[in-house]
Amino acid sequence: MTAQAPTAAQRRGVERTATLRVDWPLCEARGLCAELLPERVGLDEWGYPVVTGRVPERLLGLAREAVAACPRQALRLIQS
Amino acid sequence: MTAVENGPLLLAHLTDGPGYAAHQARFGPLPKADLGAIVAAADAVAVRGRGGAGFPFAVKLQTASRAGRRTVLVVNAAEGEPASWKDSSLAQVVPHKVLDGPVVVAAALRVREVHIVTPVERPEVGASLRAAVDERRSAGERLRWTFHEAQPRFVAGQARAVLELMAGRENLPVTAWQPEAVAGHRGRPTLLSNAETWAHVGALVRLGPDAYAAYGRDGHNPGTTLLTLGGDGDAVVREVAAGTPWTEVLTADQLSRPVLTGGYHGTWAPSGALATLTVSRSEMAAQGLALGAGVVITSAPTACPVERTLRIVDYLAGESARRCGPCRNGLPALAGSLRSVVDGIGQLGRVRQLLDIVERRGACAHPDGTARLVRSLLTAVPEEVDAHLGGWCGYRAPTRPLSLAGAV
Numbered sequence: 001m002t003a004q005a006p007t008a009a010q011r012r013g014v015e016r017t018a019t020l021r022v023d024w025p026l027c028e029a030r031g032l033c034a035e036l037l038p039e040r041v042g043l044d045e046w047g048y049p050v051v052t053g054r055v056p057e058r059l060l061g062l063a064r065e066a067v068a069a070c071p072r073q074a075l076r077l078i079q080s
Numbered sequence: 081m082t083a084v085e086n087g088p089l090l091l092a093h094l095t096d097g098p099g100y101a102a103h104q105a106r107f108g109p110l111p112k113a114d115l116g117a118i119v120a121a122a123d124a125v126a127v128r129g130r131g132g133a134g135f136p137f138a139v140k141l142q143t144a145s146r147a148g149r150r151t152v153l154v155v156n157a158a159e160g161e162p163a164s165w166k167d168s169s170l171a172q173v174v175p176h177k178v179l180d181g182p183v184v185v186a187a188a189l190r191v192r193e194v195h196i197v198t199p200v201e202r203p204e205v206g207a208s209l210r211a212a213v214d215e216r217r218s219a220g221e222r223l224r225w226t227f228h229e230a231q232p233r234f235v236a237g238q239a240r241a242v243l244e245l246m247a248g249r250e251n252l253p254v255t256a257w258q259p260e261a262v263a264g265h266r267g268r269p270t271l272l273s274n275a276e277t278w279a280h281v282g283a284l285v286r287l288g289p290d291a292y293a294a295y296g297r298d299g300h301n302p303g304t305t306l307l308t309l310g311g312d313g314d315a316v317v318r319e320v321a322a323g324t325p326w327t328e329v330l331t332a333d334q335l336s337r338p339v340l341t342g343g344y345h346g347t348w349a350p351s352g353a354l355a356t357l358t359v360s361r362s363e364m365a366a367q368g369l370a371l372g373a374g375v376v377i378t379s380a381p382t383a384c385p386v387e388r389t390l391r392i393v394d395y396l397a398g399e400s401a402r403r404c405g406p407c408r409n410g411l412p413a414l415a416g417s418l419r420s421v422v423d424g425i426g427q428l429g430r431v432r433q434l435l436d437i438v439e440r441r442g443a444c445a446h447p448d449g450t451a452r453l454v455r456s457l458l459t460a461v462p463e464e465v466d467a468h469l470g471g472w473c474g475y476r477a478p479t480r481p482l483s484l485a486g487a488v
Binding site: 047050 | 253254255257403404405406407409410437441442443
């Protein structure tokens with residue numbers, strides 16, 4: 001992996017991160033989120049997402065794709 | 081059947097009966113209080129939610145009053161946990177003390193809409209509160225009361241499940257993206273509190289913070305707490321001063337064995353652990369123990385806590401709303417792994433793996449509460465757990481292997 005140039009936020013010393021939250025009653029373990037964002041989403045033994053840690057700025061684009069791709073609309077990205 | 085004992089504050093003067101005339105004769109008219117005074121008083125004596133989560137009432141009230149739309153008040157007497165009887169008891173023996181809370185807060189917020197949620201499987205609770213509301217209507221009080229009946233299941237009293245019920249949908253938890261106090265019933269700010277919490281708010285406004293605090297055992301623990309004491313035989317609902325030593329609540333014999341505090345979502349206190357503690361949410365939390373909604377279950381001398389926990393986890397797995405995958409799949413698997421341990425053929429590693437899988441992965445706290453119970457078992461009675469892992473149970477005849485126990 002090649003080193004990335006620091007973003008504007010990183011140069012200021014603050015990084016915009018976000019949290020992925022699953023709407024559990026809606027989730028039906030389709031698993032697209034884990035395919036699109038394996039850096040932050042694994043699957044448990046029944047195929048339900050296991051979110052590991054906050055989403056750093058460099059992964060925000062992929063996280064938004066995962067949110068948009070969820071066929072159940074069961075994934076949300078909470079900016080903070 | 082449940083026995084209700086006379087208590088110092090909320091359960092005082094039980095011989096007066098539940099009527100409004102007696103309530104008014106003894107306590108007089110409800111004082112008017114403005115919002116700032118109620119928030120300040122609740123903050124001063126640290127009124128916390130008595131449904132189990134223990135959230136500060138003052139914060140909730142302040143949030144609900146700031147949202148810019150008319151606040152909806154909800155008295156939650158659903159008490160979904162079958163081992164808990166304190167809200168049902170309050171509603172039956174002192175319904176007007178429960179209603180004083182929403183009446184005084186509704187006036188302070190200048191709102192009129194109050195919802196009351198009662199358990200359908202305990203119809204006497206709803207009947208008592210309805211009769212009390214009718215008395216107040218006859219006396220000219222002008223709030224709009226709406227009654228709802230919660231379904232007979234463990235998670236039906238959970239806040240979001242109650243809001244679903246009020247909205248006419250299935251009485252099951254959904255994901256909360258915002259606190260109810262910000263966006264609850266029909267998107268409006270909603271002050272949803274447990275029946276006991278409302279009764280404390282009413283008593284606090286009537287007494288003022290200093291006199292209310294004086295009902296506690298010391299300066300650190302103001303007011304009182306309701307407990308449901310269970311174990312063998314009938315449950316007893318008892319009101320105790322906050323900060324009362326557990327040695328005054330339970331017998332030395334009961335304290336010498338493991339005690340389950342905080343109910344089915346609670347924690348096992350190791351043998352003797354409560355003997356040096358008091359009925360204090362914060363003091364118990366510092367020892368990793370839950371007070372929850374005040375359910376305390378003692379153990380008979382012959383009762384194995386490992387087997388007792390398995391029966392509870394089996395029950396809780398069956399009480400999953402079955403909407404969230406990790407709970408629907410994980411809790412039965414957890415119960416199965418615990419059964420294997422009880423039967424002497426299991427591995428603790430599998431139990432711990434499932435605890436990690438279910439925690440914080442649901443719309444409500446049902447999986448977290450179940451995991452809390454199992455984790456506390458592993459830390460509170462490690463010798464009993466080890467005995468089972470080795471194929472034995474110290475509570476049975478010591479020379480008999482478990483594998484034969486069921487075959488004889």
